[in-house]
Amino acid sequence: xxxxxxxxxSVLLALCLAGSAAEAGDHDHGAGSxxxxxxxxxxxxxxxxxxxxxxxxMEVKPTGDIDADFTAMMIPHHQGAIDMAxxxxxxxxxxxxxRLAQEIVIEQQQEIAAMRLALGQPLPPSVPAPTQPxxxxxxxxxxxxxxxxxxxxxxxxxxxxxxx
Numbered sequence: 001x002x003x004x005x006x007x008x009x010s011v012l013l014a015l016c017l018a019g020s021a022a023e024a025g026d027h028d029h030g031a032g033s034x035x036x037x038x039x040x041x042x043x044x045x046x047x048x049x050x051x052x053x054x055x056x057x058m059e060v061k062p063t064g065d066i067d068a069d070f071t072a073m074m075i076p077h078h079q080g081a082i083d084m085a086x087x088x089x090x091x092x093x094x095x096x097x098x099r100l101a102q103e104i105v106i107e108q109q110q111e112i113a114a115m116r117l118a119l120g121q122p123l124p125p126s127v128p129a130p131t132q133p134x135x136x137x138x139x140x141x142x143x144x145x146x147x148x149x150x151x152x153x154x155x156x157x158x159x160x161x162x163x164x
Contacts, residue, residue: 046087054080
């Protein structure tokens with residue numbers, strides 16, 4: 001099992017590197033190329049650490065309780081996916097892959113919670129998503145009037161609500 005999993009990971013990393021090399025050929029290699037190389041090395045280091053942690057955490061001694069053994073292996077597997085997605089979000093640029101990585105984080109967290117709940121285990125503490133900026137710095141709504149629409153108006157530009 002471990003050998004097959006490592007083979008799959010090797011193939012995925014090779015595809016990522018091939019994609020990065022192909023993409024690099026399409027861009028100007030000005031001042032940003034050193035940063036790209038540094039980001040690539042940092043991503044690969046973080047990703048390898050996440051993989052190593054996941055593989056080590058999935059090596060559990062069977063207890064004879066199928067439900068507990070299943071979740072003892074699956075929770076680290078899902079956490080590994082979260083850790084790899086977070087590493088991608090730190091360094092990856094492709095908008096579609098960034099959205100996918102965000103979805104992976106959310107979905108895998110939900111599945112970990114579902115497995116823990118199924119066994120009556122406590123849920124992990126809630127933490128903000130790694131891609132969300134400080135709410136106060138970005139979402140200053142002090143100039144907006146929430147819930148103060150008058151009849152026949154809308155706060156959405158180009159939209160009006162008919163009055164009765």
